[in-house]
Amino acid sequence: MPLALTRTSEYKTPMQIRPSSQADLPHVLHVERTAFGYDKEAELVRQLLADATATPLISLLAYDNEQPVGHILFTRARLMPDEAAEISLLAPLAVVPQAQRQGVGGQLIKRGLEVLTDAGVDLVFVLGHPGYYPRHGFEPAGRHGFAAPYPIPEEHADAWMVQALRSGVIGRVRGTVMCADALNRPEHWRE
Numbered sequence: 001m002p003l004a005l006t007r008t009s010e011y012k013t014p015m016q017i018r019p020s021s022q023a024d025l026p027h028v029l030h031v032e033r034t035a036f037g038y039d040k041e042a043e044l045v046r047q048l049l050a051d052a053t054a055t056p057l058i059s060l061l062a063y064d065n066e067q068p069v070g071h072i073l074f075t076r077a078r079l080m081p082d083e084a085a086e087i088s089l090l091a092p093l094a095v096v097p098q099a100q101r102q103g104v105g106g107q108l109i110k111r112g113l114e115v116l117t118d119a120g121v122d123l124v125f126v127l128g129h130p131g132y133y134p135r136h137g138f139e140p141a142g143r144h145g146f147a148a149p150y151p152i153p154e155e156h157a158d159a160w161m162v163q164a165l166r167s168g169v170i171g172r173v174r175g176t177v178m179c180a181d182a183l184n185r186p187e188h189w190r191e
């Protein structure tokens with residue numbers, strides 16, 4: 001069921017967030033290319049959407065008057081060594097330049113976290129801007145004992161973040177996050 005949202009800024013046009021289907025792949029790739037300005041993330045998303053080790057995954061598109069303006073992807077990950085929690089990885093998040101700073105990215109994160117909570121996920125991880133994701137509930141993961149798939153240099157340690165979707169998980173579990181195969185390359189872990 002599509003979710004109608006009103007933007008948080010002066011824009012009053014309704015925005016919709018919907019799960020993307022295979023038929024929406026051109027929209028997903030368009031948003032990724034336009035937001036980042038190059039092909040790398042679009043290619044990563046294409047690979048992840050076809051990667052069995054990334055499932056179950058959550059892929060959401062934001063539409064403004066039926067124009068795709070934002071995309072977010074959460075893929076399955078595993079906490080090693082003992083898989084003591086259900087975990088997911090946010091990568092990437094993309095909003096086209098003309099729709100940025102209007103709350104679209106925040107609404108995509110919020111909706112994604114709701115879907116993950118309903119699916120029973122305990123922890124969500126992201127490697128991203130430490131000035132952005134803490135606005136949406138993320139906090140540095142390293143200090144809680146969670147290592148990224150590849151070492152994050154000390155000066156960028158705060159870019160590796162976690163959010164608990166259930167109380168009592170942080171502090172009870174720790175370990176190294178193992179990501180889907182398509183993400184499991186060092187070039188995807190440089191911040």
Ligand SMILES: CC(C)(COP(=O)(O)OP(=O)(O)OC[C@H]1O[C@@H](n2cnc3c(N)ncnc32)[C@H](O)[C@@H]1OP(=O)(O)O)[C@@H](O)C(=O)NCCC(=O)NCCS
Pocket residue numbers: 035036092093094095096099100101102103104105106107127128129130131132
């Ligand atoms: C980062 C991105 C997803 C944010 O989407 P958005 O819809 O513009 O975000 P929101 O409207 O929810 O939030 C906007 C706020 O976040 C801030 N913000 C955006 N990018 C930021 C960053 N890299 N670091 C810190 N703050 C950032 C904006 O300055 C704005 O702050 P303000 O409300 O005080 O003006 C979008 O700018 C984007 O797609 N950028 C290019 C791709 C990218 O870098 N993706 C993130 C990969 S981790």
